[in-house]
Amino acid sequence: xxxxxxxxxxxxxxxxxxxxxxxxxxxxxxxxxxxxxxxxxxxxxxxxxxxxxxxxxxxxxxxxxxxxxxxxxxxxxxxxxxxxxxxxxxxxxxxxxxxxxxxxxxxxxxxxxxxxxxxxxxxxxxxxxxxxxxxxxxxxxxxxxxxxxxxxxxxxxxxxxxxxxxxxxxxxxxxxxxxxxxxxxxxxxxxxxxxxxxxxxxxxxxxxxxxxxx
Amino acid sequence: xxxxxxxxxxxxxxxxxxxxxxxxxxxxxxxxxxxxxxxxxxxxxxxxxxxxxxxxxxxxxxxxxxxxxxxxxxxxxxxxxxxxxxxxxxxxxxxxxxxxxxxxxxxxxxxxxxxxxxxxxxxxxxxxxxxxxxxxxxxxxxxxxxxxxxxxxxxxxxxxxxxxxxxxxxxxxxxxxxxxxxxxxxxxxxxxxxxxxxxxxxxxxxxxxxxxxx
Numbered sequence: 001x002x003x004x005x006x007x008x009x010x011x012x013x014x015x016x017x018x019x020x021x022x023x024x025x026x027x028x029x030x031x032x033x034x035x036x037x038x039x040x041x042x043x044x045x046x047x048x049x050x051x052x053x054x055x056x057x058x059x060x061x062x063x064x065x066x067x068x069x070x071x072x073x074x075x076x077x078x079x080x081x082x083x084x085x086x087x088x089x090x091x092x093x094x095x096x097x098x099x100x101x102x103x104x105x106x107x108x109x110x111x112x113x114x115x116x117x118x119x120x121x122x123x124x125x126x127x128x129x130x131x132x133x134x135x136x137x138x139x140x141x142x143x144x145x146x147x148x149x150x151x152x153x154x155x156x157x158x159x160x161x162x163x164x165x166x167x168x169x170x171x172x173x174x175x176x177x178x179x180x181x182x183x184x185x186x187x188x189x190x191x192x193x194x195x196x197x198x199x200x201x202x203x204x205x206x207x208x209x210x211x212x213x214x
Numbered sequence: 215x216x217x218x219x220x221x222x223x224x225x226x227x228x229x230x231x232x233x234x235x236x237x238x239x240x241x242x243x244x245x246x247x248x249x250x251x252x253x254x255x256x257x258x259x260x261x262x263x264x265x266x267x268x269x270x271x272x273x274x275x276x277x278x279x280x281x282x283x284x285x286x287x288x289x290x291x292x293x294x295x296x297x298x299x300x301x302x303x304x305x306x307x308x309x310x311x312x313x314x315x316x317x318x319x320x321x322x323x324x325x326x327x328x329x330x331x332x333x334x335x336x337x338x339x340x341x342x343x344x345x346x347x348x349x350x351x352x353x354x355x356x357x358x359x360x361x362x363x364x365x366x367x368x369x370x371x372x373x374x375x376x377x378x379x380x381x382x383x384x385x386x387x388x389x390x391x392x393x394x395x396x397x398x399x400x401x402x403x404x405x406x407x408x409x410x411x412x413x414x415x416x417x418x419x420x421x422x423x424x425x426x427x428x
Contacts (some may be wrong), residue, residue, distance in 0.1 A: 118344075122399055125399060127341065131252075143403060174400065174409045174412045178410070183396065186357060189353050198388050201389075203417075
Protein backbone atom coordinates (compact mmCIF):
# COMPACT_ATOMS: atom_id res chain seq x y z
CA UNK A 1 0.00 0.00 0.00
CA UNK A 2 1.34 3.45 -0.85
CA UNK A 3 2.68 5.38 2.12
CA UNK A 4 1.07 8.78 2.57
CA UNK A 5 3.52 11.55 3.29
CA UNK A 6 2.42 13.81 6.16
CA UNK A 7 3.77 16.74 4.21
CA UNK A 8 0.93 16.25 1.74
CA UNK A 9 -1.76 17.11 4.24
CA UNK A 10 -1.07 20.78 5.02
CA UNK A 11 -0.83 23.97 2.97
CA UNK A 12 1.80 26.70 3.36
CA UNK A 13 1.13 28.17 6.81
CA UNK A 14 0.13 24.81 8.25
CA UNK A 15 -3.62 24.73 7.51
CA UNK A 16 -4.92 21.19 6.96
CA UNK A 17 -6.05 20.44 3.38
CA UNK A 18 -9.61 19.57 2.37
CA UNK A 19 -10.05 16.52 0.12
CA UNK A 20 -10.37 18.93 -2.85
CA UNK A 21 -7.19 20.72 -1.75
CA UNK A 22 -5.36 17.42 -1.53
CA UNK A 23 -6.46 16.51 -5.04
CA UNK A 24 -5.26 19.88 -6.41
CA UNK A 25 -1.94 19.54 -4.61
CA UNK A 26 -1.56 16.00 -5.95
CA UNK A 27 -2.29 17.19 -9.50
CA UNK A 28 0.42 19.86 -9.18
CA UNK A 29 2.96 17.34 -7.84
CA UNK A 30 2.18 14.77 -10.54
CA UNK A 31 2.44 17.40 -13.29
CA UNK A 32 5.72 18.75 -11.90
CA UNK A 33 7.08 15.20 -11.59
CA UNK A 34 6.28 14.44 -15.21
CA UNK A 35 7.65 17.70 -16.59
CA UNK A 36 10.83 17.54 -14.49
CA UNK A 37 11.45 13.98 -15.71
CA UNK A 38 10.75 14.94 -19.33
CA UNK A 39 12.76 18.16 -19.60
CA UNK A 40 14.80 18.42 -16.38
CA UNK A 41 14.20 20.29 -13.14
CA UNK A 42 15.53 23.65 -14.34
CA UNK A 43 13.71 23.64 -17.68
CA UNK A 44 10.38 22.74 -16.01
CA UNK A 45 9.36 26.27 -15.04
CA UNK A 46 6.70 27.16 -12.49
CA UNK A 47 4.78 28.78 -15.39
CA UNK A 48 4.80 25.53 -17.38
CA UNK A 49 3.78 23.47 -14.35
CA UNK A 50 0.87 25.86 -13.57
CA UNK A 51 -0.32 25.86 -17.17
CA UNK A 52 -0.20 22.06 -17.59
CA UNK A 53 -1.75 21.40 -14.16
CA UNK A 54 -4.44 24.02 -14.84
CA UNK A 55 -3.87 26.06 -11.66
CA UNK A 56 -3.08 29.74 -11.17
CA UNK A 57 -0.13 31.28 -9.32
CA UNK A 58 -1.95 31.84 -6.03
CA UNK A 59 -3.19 28.24 -6.01
CA UNK A 60 0.33 26.88 -6.58
CA UNK A 61 1.83 29.08 -3.86
CA UNK A 62 -0.96 28.03 -1.51
CA UNK A 63 0.57 24.54 -1.50
CA UNK A 64 4.25 25.26 -2.12
CA UNK A 65 6.24 28.17 -0.68
CA UNK A 66 8.68 28.12 -3.61
CA UNK A 67 10.09 25.92 -6.36
CA UNK A 68 12.36 24.21 -3.85
CA UNK A 69 9.35 23.02 -1.83
CA UNK A 70 7.83 21.68 -5.03
CA UNK A 71 11.08 19.90 -5.94
CA UNK A 72 11.10 18.18 -2.52
CA UNK A 73 7.46 17.13 -3.03
CA UNK A 74 8.41 15.73 -6.44
CA UNK A 75 11.27 13.70 -4.90
CA UNK A 76 8.81 12.41 -2.29
CA UNK A 77 6.24 11.50 -4.95
CA UNK A 78 8.72 9.78 -7.29
CA UNK A 79 10.24 7.88 -4.37
CA UNK A 80 6.82 6.58 -3.32
CA UNK A 81 6.07 5.52 -6.89
CA UNK A 82 9.36 3.66 -7.31
CA UNK A 83 9.29 2.13 -3.83
CA UNK A 84 5.68 0.92 -4.24
CA UNK A 85 6.57 -0.68 -7.58
CA UNK A 86 9.70 -2.41 -6.31
CA UNK A 87 8.19 -3.43 -2.97
CA UNK A 88 5.54 -5.57 -4.69
CA UNK A 89 8.24 -7.37 -6.62
CA UNK A 90 10.92 -7.61 -3.92
CA UNK A 91 8.59 -8.76 -1.14
CA UNK A 92 8.05 -11.92 -3.17
CA UNK A 93 11.77 -12.73 -3.43
CA UNK A 94 12.56 -16.07 -1.80
CA UNK A 95 15.20 -17.26 -4.23
CA UNK A 96 16.78 -16.58 -7.62
CA UNK A 97 13.46 -16.98 -9.45
CA UNK A 98 12.12 -14.02 -7.51
CA UNK A 99 15.21 -11.95 -8.21
CA UNK A 100 14.91 -12.72 -11.92
CA UNK A 101 11.20 -11.75 -11.82
CA UNK A 102 12.23 -8.42 -10.26
CA UNK A 103 14.80 -7.96 -13.05
CA UNK A 104 12.14 -8.77 -15.66
CA UNK A 105 9.77 -6.23 -14.09
CA UNK A 106 12.37 -3.44 -14.42
CA UNK A 107 13.16 -4.37 -18.02
CA UNK A 108 9.43 -4.58 -18.88
CA UNK A 109 8.74 -1.14 -17.39
CA UNK A 110 11.62 0.38 -19.36
CA UNK A 111 10.50 -1.36 -22.56
CA UNK A 112 6.90 -0.14 -22.04
CA UNK A 113 8.18 3.44 -21.89
CA UNK A 114 10.40 2.81 -24.96
CA UNK A 115 13.51 3.52 -22.86
CA UNK A 116 12.41 7.15 -22.49
CA UNK A 117 12.90 9.00 -19.22
CA UNK A 118 15.29 6.76 -17.32
CA UNK A 119 14.93 6.31 -13.55
CA UNK A 120 12.81 9.04 -11.91
CA UNK A 121 15.05 9.04 -8.82
CA UNK A 122 18.34 8.67 -10.67
CA UNK A 123 17.45 11.52 -13.03
CA UNK A 124 16.58 13.81 -10.11
CA UNK A 125 19.82 12.81 -8.39
CA UNK A 126 21.97 13.57 -11.41
CA UNK A 127 20.15 16.88 -11.83
CA UNK A 128 20.11 18.10 -8.23
CA UNK A 129 22.78 16.66 -5.93
CA UNK A 130 25.44 19.26 -6.74
CA UNK A 131 23.22 22.33 -6.49
CA UNK A 132 20.56 21.58 -3.87
CA UNK A 133 21.56 20.25 -0.46
CA UNK A 134 17.96 19.60 0.71
CA UNK A 135 17.35 17.61 -2.46
CA UNK A 136 20.58 15.67 -2.00
CA UNK A 137 19.56 14.64 1.51
CA UNK A 138 16.09 13.63 0.32
CA UNK A 139 17.57 11.62 -2.56
CA UNK A 140 20.04 9.90 -0.24
CA UNK A 141 17.01 8.81 1.80
CA UNK A 142 15.20 7.67 -1.37
CA UNK A 143 18.10 5.47 -2.41
CA UNK A 144 18.38 4.14 1.16
CA UNK A 145 14.74 3.06 1.19
CA UNK A 146 15.13 1.34 -2.16
CA UNK A 147 18.35 -0.33 -1.01
CA UNK A 148 16.47 -1.47 2.12
CA UNK A 149 13.92 -3.35 0.00
CA UNK A 150 16.75 -5.08 -1.85
CA UNK A 151 18.45 -5.91 1.43
CA UNK A 152 15.25 -7.49 2.74
CA UNK A 153 14.96 -9.67 -0.37
CA UNK A 154 18.59 -10.78 -0.16
CA UNK A 155 18.20 -11.36 3.59
CA UNK A 156 15.34 -13.76 2.98
CA UNK A 157 17.54 -15.65 0.52
CA UNK A 158 20.36 -15.70 3.04
CA UNK A 159 18.04 -17.03 5.78
CA UNK A 160 16.96 -19.80 3.44
CA UNK A 161 20.58 -20.78 2.77
CA UNK A 162 20.42 -19.68 -0.87
CA UNK A 163 23.07 -17.01 -0.27
CA UNK A 164 26.11 -17.62 1.96
CA UNK A 165 25.70 -16.65 5.61
CA UNK A 166 28.83 -14.47 5.53
CA UNK A 167 27.72 -12.39 2.52
CA UNK A 168 27.62 -8.65 3.28
CA UNK A 169 23.96 -8.12 2.38
CA UNK A 170 24.12 -4.32 2.62
CA UNK A 171 27.00 -4.13 0.17
CA UNK A 172 25.32 -6.62 -2.18
CA UNK A 173 22.08 -4.59 -2.13
CA UNK A 174 23.98 -1.37 -2.87
CA UNK A 175 25.76 -3.05 -5.81
CA UNK A 176 22.41 -4.26 -7.22
CA UNK A 177 20.94 -0.76 -6.92
CA UNK A 178 24.00 0.69 -8.69
CA UNK A 179 23.53 -1.91 -11.45
CA UNK A 180 19.90 -0.79 -11.87
CA UNK A 181 20.92 2.88 -12.03
CA UNK A 182 23.74 2.41 -14.53
CA UNK A 183 21.67 0.05 -16.67
CA UNK A 184 18.78 2.52 -16.80
CA UNK A 185 21.03 5.47 -17.72
CA UNK A 186 22.83 3.58 -20.50
CA UNK A 187 19.57 2.13 -21.82
CA UNK A 188 17.93 5.55 -21.75
CA UNK A 189 20.83 6.97 -23.81
CA UNK A 190 21.04 4.02 -26.21
CA UNK A 191 17.27 3.64 -26.49
CA UNK A 192 17.42 -0.12 -26.07
CA UNK A 193 17.19 -2.39 -23.03
CA UNK A 194 20.39 -4.38 -23.72
CA UNK A 195 22.60 -2.52 -21.22
CA UNK A 196 20.05 -2.87 -18.42
CA UNK A 197 19.55 -6.57 -19.15
CA UNK A 198 23.30 -7.23 -19.35
CA UNK A 199 24.23 -5.52 -16.08
CA UNK A 200 21.32 -7.05 -14.13
CA UNK A 201 21.88 -10.54 -15.53
CA UNK A 202 25.57 -10.38 -14.58
CA UNK A 203 24.78 -8.99 -11.12
CA UNK A 204 22.30 -11.81 -10.45
CA UNK A 205 24.63 -14.46 -11.94
CA UNK A 206 27.37 -13.16 -9.66
CA UNK A 207 25.15 -13.84 -6.63
CA UNK A 208 24.31 -17.23 -8.12
CA UNK A 209 28.06 -18.00 -8.31
CA UNK A 210 28.23 -17.50 -4.52
CA UNK A 211 25.25 -19.72 -3.73
CA UNK A 212 26.12 -22.67 -1.45
CA UNK A 213 23.19 -24.59 -2.97
CA UNK A 214 24.17 -24.38 -6.62
CA UNK B 215 47.82 10.76 -26.89
CA UNK B 216 44.69 12.93 -26.88
CA UNK B 217 42.73 12.86 -30.14
CA UNK B 218 42.22 16.29 -31.67
CA UNK B 219 38.71 16.92 -32.92
CA UNK B 220 38.63 18.50 -36.39
CA UNK B 221 35.71 20.60 -35.21
CA UNK B 222 38.14 22.51 -32.98
CA UNK B 223 40.10 23.97 -35.87
CA UNK B 224 37.57 26.25 -37.54
CA UNK B 225 35.44 29.21 -36.42
CA UNK B 226 31.78 29.79 -37.29
CA UNK B 227 31.80 30.37 -41.06
CA UNK B 228 34.61 27.87 -41.62
CA UNK B 229 37.70 30.09 -41.20
CA UNK B 230 40.69 28.15 -39.80
CA UNK B 231 41.73 29.17 -36.28
CA UNK B 232 45.08 30.72 -35.37
CA UNK B 233 46.96 29.17 -32.42
CA UNK B 234 45.65 32.04 -30.25
CA UNK B 235 42.13 31.40 -31.54
CA UNK B 236 42.43 27.74 -30.69
CA UNK B 237 43.55 28.59 -27.17
CA UNK B 238 40.59 30.95 -26.67
CA UNK B 239 38.17 28.37 -28.02
CA UNK B 240 39.71 25.73 -25.75
CA UNK B 241 39.35 28.03 -22.72
CA UNK B 242 35.65 28.56 -23.50
CA UNK B 243 35.06 24.80 -23.89
CA UNK B 244 36.90 23.95 -20.67
CA UNK B 245 35.01 26.62 -18.73
CA UNK B 246 31.66 25.49 -20.16
CA UNK B 247 32.51 21.85 -19.37
CA UNK B 248 33.30 22.68 -15.76
CA UNK B 249 30.24 24.88 -15.21
CA UNK B 250 27.87 22.42 -16.91
CA UNK B 251 29.23 19.62 -14.72
CA UNK B 252 28.97 21.73 -11.56
CA UNK B 253 25.51 23.24 -12.01
CA UNK B 254 23.93 21.43 -14.99
CA UNK B 255 23.67 22.36 -18.67
CA UNK B 256 20.61 24.60 -18.33
CA UNK B 257 21.85 26.51 -15.26
CA UNK B 258 25.25 27.19 -16.90
CA UNK B 259 24.21 30.26 -18.90
CA UNK B 260 26.15 31.75 -21.81
CA UNK B 261 26.59 34.86 -19.63
CA UNK B 262 28.22 32.84 -16.83
CA UNK B 263 30.44 30.96 -19.27
CA UNK B 264 31.61 34.23 -20.91
CA UNK B 265 32.29 35.87 -17.56
CA UNK B 266 34.26 32.93 -16.10
CA UNK B 267 36.20 32.34 -19.35
CA UNK B 268 36.93 36.07 -19.65
CA UNK B 269 35.58 36.49 -23.20
CA UNK B 270 32.94 38.81 -24.62
CA UNK B 271 29.79 37.90 -26.55
CA UNK B 272 31.27 38.43 -30.03
CA UNK B 273 34.28 36.28 -29.15
CA UNK B 274 32.07 33.43 -27.94
CA UNK B 275 29.82 33.58 -31.02
CA UNK B 276 32.92 33.66 -33.22
CA UNK B 277 33.59 30.07 -32.13
CA UNK B 278 30.09 28.77 -31.44
CA UNK B 279 26.95 29.55 -33.44
CA UNK B 280 24.71 28.97 -30.41
CA UNK B 281 24.53 27.21 -27.04
CA UNK B 282 23.80 23.93 -28.79
CA UNK B 283 27.12 24.11 -30.66
CA UNK B 284 28.85 24.76 -27.35
CA UNK B 285 27.06 21.81 -25.73
CA UNK B 286 28.29 19.52 -28.52
CA UNK B 287 31.85 20.84 -28.06
CA UNK B 288 31.55 20.13 -24.32
CA UNK B 289 30.42 16.55 -25.01
CA UNK B 290 33.40 16.16 -27.35
CA UNK B 291 35.80 17.60 -24.78
CA UNK B 292 34.52 15.52 -21.86
CA UNK B 293 34.55 12.39 -24.01
CA UNK B 294 38.20 12.96 -24.96
CA UNK B 295 39.10 13.51 -21.30
CA UNK B 296 37.37 10.34 -20.12
CA UNK B 297 38.58 8.23 -23.05
CA UNK B 298 42.19 9.39 -22.62
CA UNK B 299 42.04 8.57 -18.90
CA UNK B 300 40.52 5.12 -19.38
CA UNK B 301 42.62 4.22 -22.43
CA UNK B 302 45.85 4.47 -20.43
CA UNK B 303 44.43 2.09 -17.84
CA UNK B 304 42.57 -0.31 -20.15
CA UNK B 305 45.38 -0.70 -22.70
CA UNK B 306 47.40 -2.32 -19.92
CA UNK B 307 44.74 -4.94 -19.14
CA UNK B 308 46.07 -8.45 -19.72
CA UNK B 309 44.34 -10.19 -16.84
CA UNK B 310 42.37 -9.60 -13.65
CA UNK B 311 45.19 -7.58 -12.06
CA UNK B 312 44.83 -5.03 -14.86
CA UNK B 313 41.06 -4.93 -14.49
CA UNK B 314 41.43 -4.35 -10.74
CA UNK B 315 43.98 -1.56 -11.42
CA UNK B 316 41.41 0.05 -13.74
CA UNK B 317 38.78 -0.24 -10.96
CA UNK B 318 41.22 1.31 -8.47
CA UNK B 319 41.92 4.19 -10.87
CA UNK B 320 38.19 5.04 -11.11
CA UNK B 321 37.74 4.86 -7.32
CA UNK B 322 40.88 7.00 -6.76
CA UNK B 323 39.67 9.68 -9.18
CA UNK B 324 36.28 9.81 -7.47
CA UNK B 325 37.90 9.95 -4.03
CA UNK B 326 40.25 12.75 -5.15
CA UNK B 327 37.22 14.82 -6.17
CA UNK B 328 35.48 13.95 -2.89
CA UNK B 329 32.69 12.21 -4.81
CA UNK B 330 31.63 15.56 -6.26
CA UNK B 331 30.46 15.87 -9.86
CA UNK B 332 29.88 12.24 -10.87
CA UNK B 333 30.74 11.07 -14.38
CA UNK B 334 31.14 13.94 -16.89
CA UNK B 335 29.54 11.87 -19.66
CA UNK B 336 26.86 10.25 -17.49
CA UNK B 337 25.83 13.64 -16.09
CA UNK B 338 25.53 15.13 -19.59
CA UNK B 339 23.54 12.07 -20.70
CA UNK B 340 21.08 12.31 -17.83
CA UNK B 341 20.73 16.04 -18.48
CA UNK B 342 20.39 16.04 -22.28
CA UNK B 343 19.17 12.81 -23.85
CA UNK B 344 15.45 13.60 -23.56
CA UNK B 345 15.63 17.18 -24.83
CA UNK B 346 18.46 17.34 -27.36
CA UNK B 347 18.66 14.81 -30.18
CA UNK B 348 22.10 15.95 -31.42
CA UNK B 349 23.44 15.60 -27.89
CA UNK B 350 21.88 12.16 -27.52
CA UNK B 351 23.58 10.94 -30.69
CA UNK B 352 26.91 12.40 -29.58
CA UNK B 353 26.55 10.78 -26.14
CA UNK B 354 25.65 7.42 -27.68
CA UNK B 355 28.93 7.69 -29.61
CA UNK B 356 30.81 8.65 -26.40
CA UNK B 357 29.53 5.61 -24.55
CA UNK B 358 30.33 3.43 -27.58
CA UNK B 359 33.96 4.58 -27.63
CA UNK B 360 34.28 3.94 -23.91
CA UNK B 361 32.65 0.52 -24.27
CA UNK B 362 35.10 -0.19 -27.13
CA UNK B 363 38.07 0.32 -24.80
CA UNK B 364 36.54 -2.11 -22.31
CA UNK B 365 35.85 -4.59 -25.10
CA UNK B 366 39.49 -4.43 -26.20
CA UNK B 367 40.68 -5.14 -22.64
CA UNK B 368 38.28 -8.07 -22.24
CA UNK B 369 39.25 -9.36 -25.69
CA UNK B 370 42.90 -9.49 -24.70
CA UNK B 371 41.91 -11.50 -21.63
CA UNK B 372 39.81 -13.80 -23.81
CA UNK B 373 42.70 -14.33 -26.27
CA UNK B 374 44.92 -15.26 -23.34
CA UNK B 375 42.41 -17.84 -22.14
CA UNK B 376 41.62 -15.89 -18.96
CA UNK B 377 38.02 -15.42 -20.05
CA UNK B 378 36.01 -18.19 -21.74
CA UNK B 379 36.12 -18.19 -25.56
CA UNK B 380 32.32 -18.19 -25.81
CA UNK B 381 31.83 -15.12 -23.59
CA UNK B 382 29.91 -12.32 -25.35
CA UNK B 383 32.59 -9.63 -24.94
CA UNK B 384 30.36 -6.80 -26.19
CA UNK B 385 27.67 -7.57 -23.64
CA UNK B 386 30.25 -7.96 -20.84
CA UNK B 387 31.82 -4.58 -21.74
CA UNK B 388 28.40 -2.90 -21.74
CA UNK B 389 27.60 -4.40 -18.33
CA UNK B 390 30.92 -3.11 -16.93
CA UNK B 391 30.23 0.37 -18.28
CA UNK B 392 26.75 0.30 -16.73
CA UNK B 393 28.32 -0.72 -13.41
CA UNK B 394 30.69 2.28 -13.62
CA UNK B 395 27.80 4.64 -14.38
CA UNK B 396 25.51 3.40 -11.62
CA UNK B 397 28.34 3.26 -9.10
CA UNK B 398 29.37 6.85 -9.90
CA UNK B 399 25.80 8.19 -9.63
CA UNK B 400 25.12 6.46 -6.29
CA UNK B 401 28.51 7.48 -4.91
CA UNK B 402 27.98 11.06 -6.05
CA UNK B 403 24.63 11.14 -4.24
CA UNK B 404 25.86 9.35 -1.11
CA UNK B 405 29.20 11.22 -1.06
CA UNK B 406 31.18 8.05 -0.42
CA UNK B 407 32.88 5.56 -2.73
CA UNK B 408 31.26 2.41 -1.26
CA UNK B 409 28.62 1.98 -3.97
CA UNK B 410 31.16 2.35 -6.77
CA UNK B 411 33.55 -0.09 -5.10
CA UNK B 412 30.79 -2.63 -4.41
CA UNK B 413 29.35 -2.70 -7.93
CA UNK B 414 32.78 -2.82 -9.63
CA UNK B 415 34.12 -5.49 -7.29
CA UNK B 416 31.07 -7.66 -7.92
CA UNK B 417 31.24 -7.08 -11.69
CA UNK B 418 34.90 -8.12 -11.77
CA UNK B 419 34.31 -11.06 -9.43
CA UNK B 420 31.52 -12.20 -11.73
CA UNK B 421 33.98 -12.34 -14.64
CA UNK B 422 36.43 -14.14 -12.36
CA UNK B 423 33.75 -16.76 -11.64
CA UNK B 424 33.65 -17.50 -15.39
CA UNK B 425 37.40 -17.81 -15.79
CA UNK B 426 38.50 -21.23 -17.10
CA UNK B 427 41.88 -20.72 -15.39
CA UNK B 428 40.64 -20.11 -11.85
